[in-house]
Amino acid sequence: VSTQSTGEPKMDFEDEVGASTVHMAAGALAGSAEHLVMFPLDTIKTHVQSARSSSTEQSLLSTTKRVLQARGVSGLYRGFSAVLLGAGPAHAIYFASYEFFKYHLGGQGSHHGQLYQTIAQGLSGACSSLLSEGIHTPMDTIKQKRQLSMKGYSGTFDCFRTVVRI
Numbered sequence: 001v002s003t004q005s006t007g008e009p010k011m012d013f014e015d016e017v018g019a020s021t022v023h024m025a026a027g028a029l030a031g032s033a034e035h036l037v038m039f040p041l042d043t044i045k046t047h048v049q050s051a052r053s054s055s056t057e058q059s060l061l062s063t064t065k066r067v068l069q070a071r072g073v074s075g076l077y078r079g080f081s082a083v084l085l086g087a088g089p090a091h092a093i094y095f096a097s098y099e100f101f102k103y104h105l106g107g108q109g110s111h112h113g114q115l116y117q118t119i120a121q122g123l124s125g126a127c128s129s130l131l132s133e134g135i136h137t138p139m140d141t142i143k144q145k146r147q148l149s150m151k152g153y154s155g156t157f158d159c160f161r162t163v164v165r166i
Helices: 013-050 060-071 073-077 080-104 114-147 156-164
Strands: none
Touching: 013 060, 013 073, 013 080, 013 114, 060 073, 080 114, 080 156, 114 156
């Protein structure tokens, strides 16, 4: 680590790569853990949103009962493999790129005013979201198709090939 003319430490390449690796690992673990905990609720939400208006009552409780009766507890995690394949990389990219953009746009440190730092941090978040959504969005589509047991797919990887058109 060297010092800039402003007196603030400047990261050299090895420091930046090491920090990015830590941010990527933290993002991958945090994102995967969050999806593991929230996935059953996401499955119920997806079923409620996809229900036809003429269907029977679509409360969270009635939908949960219906999914559990039809598929058991494992039905709450149908499509989870798509989330695992996408959440880790998407969150890793988000965390690392946010810190990268924030550092390079000057969104930290005392030599910029508060307004500049706020704008730089907002731009960092926007750029990071654009990058991570490139992975997250296709995987979310696959997840929803699997959650709803859409016909025509032999599994998550078959659905992936169709959605991504490989």
